[in-house]
Amino acid sequence: MTEQQFEHDVVVVGGCGHVGLPLAIALADSGASVLVYDLSQDAVATVNSGQLPFDEPGADDKLKAAVADGRLRAHTDPAVVGGAEHVVVVIGTPVDEHLNPDPQAIPRALDACADHLRDGQLLVLRSTVFPGVTRLVEQLVAERGLAIDVSFCPERIAEGKAMTELYSLPQIVSGRDQRVRERAAALFRRLTGTIVELEPEEAELAKLFTNTWRYIKFAAVNQFYMIAESRGLDFERIRQGLVQDYPRAADMPSAGFAAGPCLFKDTMQLAAFNDNNFALGHAAMLVNEGLPLHVVSQLEQEHDLRNCTVGILGASFKAGSDDIRSSLAYKLKRILGFRAKHVLMTDPYVTVDPDLVPLDRVLSESDVLVVATPHPEYRAITTDKPVADVWNVLGTEVAQ
Numbered sequence: 001m002t003e004q005q006f007e008h009d010v011v012v013v014g015g016c017g018h019v020g021l022p023l024a025i026a027l028a029d030s031g032a033s034v035l036v037y038d039l040s041q042d043a044v045a046t047v048n049s050g051q052l053p054f055d056e057p058g059a060d061d062k063l064k065a066a067v068a069d070g071r072l073r074a075h076t077d078p079a080v081v082g083g084a085e086h087v088v089v090v091i092g093t094p095v096d097e098h099l100n101p102d103p104q105a106i107p108r109a110l111d112a113c114a115d116h117l118r119d120g121q122l123l124v125l126r127s128t129v130f131p132g133v134t135r136l137v138e139q140l141v142a143e144r145g146l147a148i149d150v151s152f153c154p155e156r157i158a159e160g161k162a163m164t165e166l167y168s169l170p171q172i173v174s175g176r177d178q179r180v181r182e183r184a185a186a187l188f189r190r191l192t193g194t195i196v197e198l199e200p201e202e203a204e205l206a207k208l209f210t211n212t213w214r215y216i217k218f219a220a221v222n223q224f225y226m227i228a229e230s231r232g233l234d235f236e237r238i239r240q241g242l243v244q245d246y247p248r249a250a251d252m253p254s255a256g257f258a259a260g261p262c263l264f265k266d267t268m269q270l271a272a273f274n275d276n277n278f279a280l281g282h283a284a285m286l287v288n289e290g291l292p293l294h295v296v297s298q299l300e301q302e303h304d305l306r307n308c309t310v311g312i313l314g315a316s317f318k319a320g321s322d323d324i325r326s327s328l329a330y331k332l333k334r335i336l337g338f339r340a341k342h343v344l345m346t347d348p349y350v351t352v353d354p355d356l357v358p359l360d361r362v363l364s365e366s367d368v369l370v371v372a373t374p375h376p377e378y379r380a381i382t383t384d385k386p387v388a389d390v391w392n393v394l395g396t397e398v399a400q
């Protein structure tokens with residue numbers, strides 16, 4: 001590969017997003033000179049003002065410092081893609097309304113800036129991709145006659161934990177040969193000491209298996225929850241009882257809405273990859289997506305919801321987050337919109353939904369409450385109103 005000089009170390013394509021931006025910040029904090037390329041003008045302006053476009057604990061001060069001393073700068077001009085040795089691609093890879101993945105999402109995004117790619121660069125794919133996309137990108141690069149190494153290095157952080165997990169999780173790196181893997185490993189050694197090498201096709205599946213495994217585990221406990229609750233038993237008491245001092249069940253999570261932009265769609269990507277022969281994945285989807293319906297049906301057994309105001313506590317898809325993407329709280333809201341007299345929703349973190357109302361109003365005006373998101377703030381709530389609390393936020397504790 002030709003030796004080239006680059007003015008910057010890294011450019012992150014999609015670098016104003018939920019995983020691209022924490023990575024850009026962490027790399028800048030490690031001393032790298034980082035460019036961000038993103039289509040969103042608003043997010044680029046926000047980042048260049050030293051502000052995060054979304055909550056990410058621990059990233060705020062590091063972003064301010066990196067912007068202030070010029071180690072991180074965001075752009076909407078695709079020409080910046082040619083300015084750094086490492087090009088890391090972290091754009092979104094959603095499934096469509098028919099649950100089809102889009103294997104062309106990454107090649108299309110790269111095509112738009114391919115004129116700026118330069119020999120000698122390392123192209124790191126970091127989005128979660130449909131298996132085979134790494135090879136498609138290798139072909140795209142070859143067809144354009146570019147001497148560029150291509151590596152797939154999946155991101156496995158959880159939102160809200162990026163600024164610790166980028167440093168603590170092992171990093172899977174993959175590439176067609178050892179030299180490519182070494183280049184990718186050298187980049188990520190800036191953040192973490194543990195590098196795991198796989199072939200690209202193995203790494204693509206490793207990422208999908210990681211998320212699908214988690215989604216199926218949540219589905220298992222959610223099904224257990226529905227079995228227990230429909231017989232009038234408290235699932236969380238049972239769970240706490242069975243995991244106590246029993247290592248083989250120590251990883252059994254609590255029940256709760258399994259939502260957000262990744263787990264569901266990556267399970268569907270895996271199903272599509274296997275020609276839709278994925279009974280376990282589809283069953284997990286039915287259980288997890290069915291939980292809000294189950295909660296409403298259980299409520300209807302005890303309350304005439306047509307005459308009730310139902311208050312939903314939480315809008316984001318997970319605790320302590322302002323991210324409402326694919327949140328099941330909104331599915332719950334839609335169901336209740338048909339079945340209840342009135343629905344109110346509140347969330348202490350979410351700022352993008354003008355229909356949310358303050359917590360006090362939800363607590364005073366609702367006849368029935370549903371905890372949709374286990375925000376820590378809700379643990380302090382005391383109410384004599386009926387509460388549907390899948391997450392057990394208001395608390396069952398088994399006597400020790």
Ligand SMILES: NC(=O)c1ccc[n+]([C@@H]2O[C@H](COP(=O)([O-])OP(=O)(O)OC[C@H]3O[C@@H](n4cnc5c(N)ncnc54)[C@H](O)[C@@H]3O)[C@@H](O)[C@H]2O)c1
Binds near residue numbers: 015016017039112158
């Ligand atoms: N959110 C997570 O917790 C998480 C964790 C691990 C992996 N992932 C994966 O990371 C990828 C990104 O997810 P995300 O949650 O950060 O998405 P996101 O929507 O928050 O961020 C994507 C960013 O890419 C930008 N963008 C879209 N198309 C572009 C293009 N053609 N050129 C330049 N910029 C473009 C968008 O403006 C946005 O800022 C997905 O593949 C996802 O599955 C997400």
